[in-house]
Amino acid sequence: MRKACRELIHYLDVTVHMFKMAVMTVIEYPSNIAGWLISNPLQFIMGFAIIKFVVESFGEINGWNYGQLAFLYGLSVISHALSMIFFVQGWFMGYYVMEGDFDRYLTRPLGVMYQFFFTNINIVGITDLIPGVLVFIYGCVKSGVTVNLLFIVQIIVTLIGATLIRGGIYILLGSTSFHTRSAVDFGQYTQEIMDKTTMYPMSMYPESMQFILTYLIPIGWISFYPAASFLGINSRYAGMMIPFITLAAGVLVMLAAGAYFSMGLRKYESAGN
């Protein structure tokens, strides 16, 4: 127990330091920040503008009105931004495998997966967080949910779970490159699928697809079920427990991803000199 605590403190200490270094690295190239600050939020504000247009033309999407859609959209973008900060490297894992960049992590006395993600913390992901939070707050106001302590705790639990689900999926996809030994950038496809299934009500898709997104690839728990439950919209699952199911799903996906990653790492071949 004492040993586990000491180890946790060690990891936290290293994480704080890596965060500092990531911030220093961003500051080193100030002109990049300006670019990200403009392009990233714009991307999501535009996305939301399209939803606004659709809703104003048709009244609602699948029983979800404008405010409720903003709530769903915001929730989805926030967890997307969090996953971009911590886990975006999963998209590019193939390149790291091919270049032999895991050599360094393997010769240091810390977990390899931890080092892979945390030595490459993507502070710039915060620029995605801004539109996410703005649209979410807007959605909260428009849809009239009661914001109290319980709600905030539930939202935090949901976001942790949702980030873990997303991150786990990136890791699962990225780890395939240990076996295929090729660098495929899964990022774009992953994000397309994630966007389409988490930013809009999942109930608009066919039953069979909803089944897959609920039980096989638990993307539905990222934003759809939690939002439906918070807003009191009729869906298959609702209630106080939903955020914790999201968290459990996140932990499960992460565990599976970790196991698959470790399996891949044993097949790691480094890169020739």
Next chain:
Amino acid sequence: MIDVQNLCKDYVMRRKEPGLRGAIRGLVRPEHKKIHAVSDLSFHIDDGEIVGFIGPNGAGKSTTIKMMSGILTPTKGCVLIDGRDISKHRKEVVRNIGVVFGQRSQLNWDLRLGESFELLKHIYQIDQSDYDRTIDDLDSILGIREIIDKPVRQMSLGQRMKGDLVASMLHSPGILFLDEPTIGLDVSAKYALRKFIKEINRTRRTTVILTTHDLGDIQELCERLIIINHGVMMEDGRLSEIVDRIAPYKTLVVEYYDESAPEHDRCEMTEHSGNVAKYRFIKNEVTAAEIIADLSRIKTIKDVSIEEAGIDDIIKIAYGQSG
């Protein structure tokens, strides 16, 4: 203390056939071929040794070093460092090793050199006092303080190598692995690196294991050589012993006053051009003095010199043995 036991590493390669037809056949019915990068290596390295791994490109040196430093998982066999298997207890065992790859830096490209050291201080949980002492110590050998505030991206290759060496020694490991550390370095940077290796080996008793293609590195640093080719150990021993065993000859160069040169029955004339003749003889069979005495009785000698078998000869012979 390092114990390498029956170490093997196989790679599975897919056989590629030429053309589109071949590509499709490879897709439908792939043929796998096993490549033995390293087969059945066993050796023992004591604390405080400096061991050079040499062998031609693709011989399996890097694969061996990567298995020894925990990067690759062996197909068979094991690497025990102080009695513990590195592939089973990676996190504990790597605390006591440092690794430098000549072609890959562990320093943060964007930030000043000192930031990379700070991060390592946190990763290896080094006390501030130990950290300061180590930096002072290494500064006296490498002059690292001059460049500690410079961003790594602005450094020369030689400066970056100094940074990497310090980075790998910050946690005072007992074993240091260097994979082709002198590659691309200029003469003075090479000199600094060799001085560094000798110093840490002398003052800290650090075990050093390096791969290199540089004959100067071998001559100046390595008390012991392990020669690998095609993943198999060819030689393991002291440099002087290997030289005596696989190249036990010297060459006597004699200059005469004219172009005719006499033969000698106890050595072989390997070259004869102009006034100069070269005689190769086995060291234990006959001495240079005897040959000179015999030859000078037949003909007047103007000048003599003796060539020892160089390391490059040894390496050529050792590499050649396996075809």
